[in-house]
Amino acid sequence: MSNVIKLNPEIREAIIESGGQDVIKCYQCGRCMAACPWNLLENTEYATYRFCQRIRLGAIIDSEEKEDIAADTIDVFRCVGCDSCRRECPRGVSLSDVLRAVRRILVDYDSYPSELKSVISRLYSTGNPLGESAEQRSAWADELGVPRFDGNYEYLYFACCIPSYDSRTQIVAKATAALLKKAHVSFGILGEQEFCCGEAVRRVGAEKVFQTAMKCNIDSFNKNHVKKILTTSPHCQLTFTKEYTDKDPDIASVHVTQLFSHLIIKKRLVPKYPINKKVVYHDPCTLGRQLDIYDEPRAILKSIPGLKLVEVPVFNRELSVCCGAGAMGLWRDWPQDERLAHFRAQQILKTGADVLVVACPYCLQMLEETMKSLNASIEIMDIAEILWSSVAGPEQEKIDEAA
Amino acid sequence: MAEIFALVEHRQGTIRDITFELLTCGRKLAADRNAQLTAVLLGNDAGSMVDQMKGKAHTVLVVDHEVYKDFNAETYQITLSELIGQRSPILTLIGHTACGYDLCPALATQLAVPYTTDCLEISFDGEHVSVIRQMYDGKLNAQVRLRDHPSYIISLRSGCYVPEEGSLSTQIETIDAPLSTQPEHRKFLEFIEAAAGEVDITKADVVISVGRGIKEQANLEMVKDFANAVGGVVACSRPIVDAGWLPKERQVGSSGKTVKPKLYVALGISGAFQHIVGIKGADTIIAVNKDANAPIFNEADYGIVEDLFKVVPALKNKIVELKQAKG
Amino acid sequence: MDIIVCIKRVPQTAEADVKVDNTGKDIIKDRLTFDMNESDTYALEEAILLKEKFGGTLTAVSCGPVEAEDTLRIALAKGADHAIRIKEEDFSDIDGFATAQMLSSVIKGIKHDVVLCGCLATDDYYSQVGVTIAELLGISHATLVTKIDIADAKAHAYRELEGGLLEHLEIDLPALFTIQTGINEPRYASLIAIRRAAKKEITVVGKETIVPDSIQANCMLEKLYIPPVGKRAEILSGGMDEISAKFGDVVKEKGLL
Numbered sequence: 001m002s003n004v005i006k007l008n009p010e011i012r013e014a015i016i017e018s019g020g021q022d023v024i025k026c027y028q029c030g031r032c033m034a035a036c037p038w039n040l041l042e043n044t045e046y047a048t049y050r051f052c053q054r055i056r057l058g059a060i061i062d063s064e065e066k067e068d069i070a071a072d073t074i075d076v077f078r079c080v081g082c083d084s085c086r087r088e089c090p091r092g093v094s095l096s097d098v099l100r101a102v103r104r105i106l107v108d109y110d111s112y113p114s115e116l117k118s119v120i121s122r123l124y125s126t127g128n129p130l131g132e133s134a135e136q137r138s139a140w141a142d143e144l145g146v147p148r149f150d151g152n153y154e155y156l157y158f159a160c161c162i163p164s165y166d167s168r169t170q171i172v173a174k175a176t177a178a179l180l181k182k183a184h185v186s187f188g189i190l191g192e193q194e195f196c197c198g199e200a201v202r203r204v205g206a207e208k209v210f211q212t213a214m215k216c217n218i219d220s221f222n223k224n225h226v227k228k229i230l231t232t233s234p235h236c237q238l239t240f241t242k243e244y245t246d247k248d249p250d251i252a253s254v255h256v257t258q259l260f261s262h263l264i265i266k267k268r269l270v271p272k273y274p275i276n277k278k279v280v281y282h283d284p285c286t287l288g289r290q291l292d293i294y295d296e297p298r299a300i301l302k303s304i305p306g307l308k309l310v311e312v313p314v315f316n317r318e319l320s321v322c323c324g325a326g327a328m329g330l331w332r333d334w335p336q337d338e339r340l341a342h343f344r345a346q347q348i349l350k351t352g353a354d355v356l357v358v359a360c361p362y363c364l365q366m367l368e369e370t371m372k373s374l375n376a377s378i379e380i381m382d383i384a385e386i387l388w389s390s391v392a393g394p395e396q397e398k399i400d401e402a403a
Numbered sequence: 404m405a406e407i408f409a410l411v412e413h414r415q416g417t418i419r420d421i422t423f424e425l426l427t428c429g430r431k432l433a434a435d436r437n438a439q440l441t442a443v444l445l446g447n448d449a450g451s452m453v454d455q456m457k458g459k460a461h462t463v464l465v466v467d468h469e470v471y472k473d474f475n476a477e478t479y480q481i482t483l484s485e486l487i488g489q490r491s492p493i494l495t496l497i498g499h500t501a502c503g504y505d506l507c508p509a510l511a512t513q514l515a516v517p518y519t520t521d522c523l524e525i526s527f528d529g530e531h532v533s534v535i536r537q538m539y540d541g542k543l544n545a546q547v548r549l550r551d552h553p554s555y556i557i558s559l560r561s562g563c564y565v566p567e568e569g570s571l572s573t574q575i576e577t578i579d580a581p582l583s584t585q586p587e588h589r590k591f592l593e594f595i596e597a598a599a600g601e602v603d604i605t606k607a608d609v610v611i612s613v614g615r616g617i618k619e620q621a622n623l624e625m626v627k628d629f630a631n632a633v634g635g636v637v638a639c640s641r642p643i644v645d646a647g648w649l650p651k652e653r654q655v656g657s658s659g660k661t662v663k664p665k666l667y668v669a670l671g672i673s674g675a676f677q678h679i680v681g682i683k684g685a686d687t688i689i690a691v692n693k694d695a696n697a698p699i700f701n702e703a704d705y706g707i708v709e710d711l712f713k714v715v716p717a718l719k720n721k722i723v724e725l726k727q728a729k730g
Numbered sequence: 731m732d733i734i735v736c737i738k739r740v741p742q743t744a745e746a747d748v749k750v751d752n753t754g755k756d757i758i759k760d761r762l763t764f765d766m767n768e769s770d771t772y773a774l775e776e777a778i779l780l781k782e783k784f785g786g787t788l789t790a791v792s793c794g795p796v797e798a799e800d801t802l803r804i805a806l807a808k809g810a811d812h813a814i815r816i817k818e819e820d821f822s823d824i825d826g827f828a829t830a831q832m833l834s835s836v837i838k839g840i841k842h843d844v845v846l847c848g849c850l851a852t853d854d855y856y857s858q859v860g861v862t863i864a865e866l867l868g869i870s871h872a873t874l875v876t877k878i879d880i881a882d883a884k885a886h887a888y889r890e891l892e893g894g895l896l897e898h899l900e901i902d903l904p905a906l907f908t909i910q911t912g913i914n915e916p917r918y919a920s921l922i923a924i925r926r927a928a929k930k931e932i933t934v935v936g937k938e939t940i941v942p943d944s945i946q947a948n949c950m951l952e953k954l955y956i957p958p959v960g961k962r963a964e965i966l967s968g969g970m971d972e973i974s975a976k977f978g979d980v981v982k983e984k985g986l987l
Contacts, residue, residue, distance in 0.1 A: 117765070508862045512862045725978050
């Protein structure tokens with residue numbers, strides 16, 4: 001391999017123009033490399049800061065060899081957007097934003113992993129990555145008699161695509177609705193007027209699809225006089241608060257953990273049935289590092305009688321390790337020995353906990369699937385599920401009636 | 404009297420099923436137009452093939468010469484253009500098969516005759532021809548009309564007309580071969596059988612087939628377990644082979660194998676037509692697909708509208724349980 | 731070697747909701763992503779591989795609306811040297827046969843040893859344009875090709891027949907091949923190539939070059955509709971227990987236990 005690198009200022013300019021301006025701040029200290037979860041796995045090495053260096057030289061995905069181009073491209077799409085790098089960076093460089101800028105160019109030229117193409121196509125057409133019909137989005141709520149939001153309700157409950165359609169994750173949406181009813185919170189949903197928040201498509205560089213998603217949702221919010229949004233997914237929460245720049249700034253968005261912990265303090269939700277189990281909480285990257293919400297989920301768990309809360313040693317809170325589902329990781333097909341979820345699952349299992357609690361539908365899907373494939377007997381629950389079981393106790397199965 | 408041609412398709416000495424479907428379609432159209440149906444057979448030592456045409460057409464037009472032993476699009480084009488030129492049939496029917504792909508558009512373009520391909524249904528409205536075709540990944544049907552012309556060439560999709568026994572009184576007409584050697588520019592050399600591989604899915608009683616719904620290569624393990632439990636073989640639709648997750652010998656469909664097992668279980672297969680063609684002969688088809696509108700449910704005997712990742716382990720456990728009970 | 735590849739920009743309908751618009755003759759395209767037709771991506775890759783092996787020029791041609799230029803730029807980024815768009819908007823009531831006439835009239839004016847097309851377009855399913863072009867150009871052709879070996883102005887082409895059988899042919903060049911999916915692994919584009927492609931000029935050809943009256947269509951689309959639902963499967967209902975019990979019954983009945 002030649003030691004001579006051709007400089008391509010044009011490529012650098014194109015990437016900076018596409019949103020990669022952070023790249024200029026990087027001074028190659030390498031702290032991000034120690035933080036990146038890919039470097040915790042035995043079989044992967046992710047030269048994070050080198051991306052910045054190579055982009056500054058315009059020497060990225062610049063080979064003429066088919067295999068080198070493929071390897072480079074796959075590397076650009078490997079980043080899951082967990083933000084560990086930005087947290088470590090003395091200059092606050094968001095490498096995932098830098099890589100997103102590169103991805104935008106590649107997606108425009110149809111030069112990206114094919115697993116993502118069909119998800120993007122489905123999402124654009126039906127408003128959700130599962131390709132289910134828009135009309136079915138509220139089916140879980142209709143069964144429970146959850147009302148359609150109009151300007152007279154306090155919260156728009158935005159359940160996220162996965163809990164809206166996936167039969168296992170629907171329990172999260174149902175438990176949330178049951179808790180809200182129990183606490184006499186006024187809320188409704190918008191059903192087919194909702195579109196995927198678009199966070200994952202934006203992260204992988206499909207900017208046009210994101211703009212459509214944003215416009216659809218903002219139109220729905222405005223049309224229905226939405227003032228407050230309640231989110232189940234930290235990804236929706238992040239997107240509404242930070243990425244929906246066209247949104248009316250008066251529309252506030254709150255994550256369920258923030259609302260539930262508040263309701264518990266106000267005694268509008270009383271977790272009274274004991275759960276005598278050892279529970280470990282996994283901080284979702286987006287809820288923790290990107291939204292700074294660490295204490296509320298723990299407060300909720302600590303309020304449950306009998307529950308013994310444990311942490312993953314060292315790798316908790318800001319240092320929580322990504323489950324790998326971000327940036328459409330749920331649809332990627334990494335080799336068996338290159339899975340972040342396996343690594344995180346092992347860390348979690350070492351705590352000896354009976355139950356793993358998460359507060360993100362992606363973490364829930366990813367970690368539950370992984371635990372099953374490892375034949376682990378640990379139970380995985382979303383925070384809404386475990387809270388509901390303590391609030392409702394023996395009635396918890398009758399979610400339909402309670403709601 | 405007006406004549407309709409139907410091209411007999413054969414390979415390695417056997418007449419292919421599409422031929423009988425074409426003839427069934429041709430008989431219907433001939434009756435509608437008060438025309439005669441002529442089966443056109445270009446072959447070598449074609450006696451027994453000619454016999455199989457009896458009753459199915461008014462005439463069998465035979466060109467028998469060594470040069471027609473194996474299909475060669477150019478040979479066929481030269482010969483058929485001559486026959487069509489001489490006899491001016493109002494319609495020539497060809498199968499939309501690997502042969503038809505090569506032949507139909509070229510023949511029609513050479514003869515400056517309107518043509519269309521891959522039709523599900525053909526009908527005459529007076530002298531006008533109208534067809535039904537599929538579009539958009541098979542999600543929509545299209546009704547298409549051809550421009551008026553005294554002659555048409557149309558290719559028909561496999562499996563759209565159920566072959567019927569004909570009871571016409573058939574004449575045999577033999578014509579001298581216009582060609583005696585393969586054309587200059589295109590020479591058929593040989594057939595190559597697919598690599599033997601360890602498994603012949605066409606011989607299995609139970610076939611467990613996977614499609615895109617399986618999502619990841621790693622999930623094939625679960626399917627293999629299930630297949631083992633029920634004593635079946637694993638097969639798949641085209642996208643799985645294209646992705647390199649299973650070898651070509653496991654592919655079911657128009658460009659893969661046709662299987663006729665006692666039981667065919669389709670997991671996460673939408674039912675695109677190219678796949679359906681390969682399973683029409685199965686005794687019982689059970690389809691598992693989360694999408695209640697998947698076309699596979701039009702072909703299957705039983706449907707399970709559920710997540711296959713839930714269903715497969717449940718079915719496997721049931722079979723294991725039943726086998727243990729049996730002792 | 732002078733190579734031509736024909737590509738088509740099509741809506742990605744396999745995993746999307748497809749609805750007929752209110753004219754009854756077209757689909758609603760609002761929420762559909764558009765991409766190069768799948769078998770064309772394999773044809774393009776095969777063309778690039780041939781160019782890498784034999785040297786020469788690769789020209790990508792597409793008949794389509796102005797958005798087809800995005801698709802042509804992808805071809806340029808992946809390895810085509812030149813790109814030509816035929817302005818579909820200059821012609822009315824065109825079908826595949828008309829498209830083939832337009833493409834062949836452009837290709838006729840370019841040196842060509844090998845012309846590659848996809849074997850099937852997922853929007854209209856005709857599989858006709860490639861072969862029609864070959865006939866109009868007066869060159870040999872082979873469809874559903876899964877392998878091409880070229881030496882001394884002759885090609886050994888392998889066609890995919892039914893049942894996993896392959897047909898091995900020898901064809902004189904110049905020739906046209908329609909390419910089956912899975913023949914190769916379509917490549918990613920380098921950023922350098924993408925930048926180059928973004929600046930390249932695409933030749934645009936319209937009614938000043940191809941006389942609209944000289945183009946004839948064979949087919950008129952009268953109606954698009956959702957296929958009638960045929961005989962449906964008996965849907966097994968209930969929980970996993972009931973469903974697997976019924977499955978067990980079927981297996982027993984067939985003597986497969």
